[in-house]
Amino acid sequence: xxxxxxxxxxxxxxxxxxxxxxxxxxxxxxxxxxxxxxxxxxxxxxxxxxxxxxxxxxxxxxxxxxxxxxxxxxxxxxxxxxxxxxxxxxxxxxxxxxxxxxxxxxxxxxxxxxxxxxxxxxxxxxxxxxxxxxxxxxxxxxxxxxxxxxxxxxxxxxxxxxxxxxxxxxxxxxxxxxxxxxxxxxxxxxxxxxxxxxxxx
Numbered sequence: 565x566x567x568x569x570x571x572x573x574x575x576x577x578x579x580x581x582x583x584x585x586x587x588x589x590x591x592x593x594x595x596x597x598x599x600x601x602x603x604x605x606x607x608x609x610x611x612x613x614x615x616x617x618x619x620x621x622x623x624x625x626x627x628x629x630x631x632x633x634x635x636x637x638x639x640x641x642x643x644x645x646x647x648x649x650x651x652x653x654x655x656x657x658x659x660x661x662x663x664x665x666x667x668x669x670x671x672x673x674x675x676x677x678x679x680x681x682x683x684x685x686x687x688x689x690x691x692x693x694x695x696x697x698x699x700x701x702x703x704x705x706x707x708x709x710x711x712x713x714x715x716x717x718x719x720x721x722x723x724x725x726x727x728x729x730x731x732x733x734x735x736x737x738x739x740x741x742x743x744x745x746x747x748x749x750x751x752x753x754x755x756x757x758x759x760x761x762x763x764x765x
Contacts, residue, residue, distance in 0.1 A: 599743075626715055629659065630698040634711050641667060641675060641700045641709040649676035656713075663693065664714040667700070670707060693717070 633656050640648040653665045657678040666677040694717040700709040 626661075626694075626696055626713065629656070629662075630696055630711060630713055633665075634698040634700050637667060637700050637711060638702055638708070641669065642702050644669070644675060646676055650678065653678040661716050661719050662713060663716050664712075666712045667709055668712065669709045675709065 633652060637649060637652055639645075640652065649667050653667065653676050656662060656665045657680045662680060664677065664679045667675045669675055694715040696713045696715060698711040698713070699707050700711055702708050
């Protein structure tokens, strides 16, 4: 004889809700793996982007400095005043990323050259040397000479890259805070999942 109370003692089958697949362990492992891959890819992309931005930002002070001194040297180069040219070049060489500065006329004759003293002692690798040329023109716009700057690109990039690294550190902190908050919310949702399931029934 069938027990009429058996139906009352048998627990009802759990109803499947629309996000039940999120509770599977394989889904958790896949999500964690994709998250790690995304973080690594994002780090590589940001690093390359930061280096490219550093290179672009590093060229700005060199261009500005070269153009300014090209204008300053216009008169001395036109009159070929070696003393005034040497004075301006010595001031230009005091800049920490300028290794050497030289001025040539249109025929290629060197009118003046100054080398930074610290660059000799530090022995900056030659592959880090960047040579930039700037036209020296007179009042009529005719070229009278060339200003040549030898730049320590590594030192210049390090200064700019340090600023970008601090900005990236702030962005990484915000990202990690968001991930931590997401983990807390996920853990809380998993802890009280049955409460929300019962609410949806």
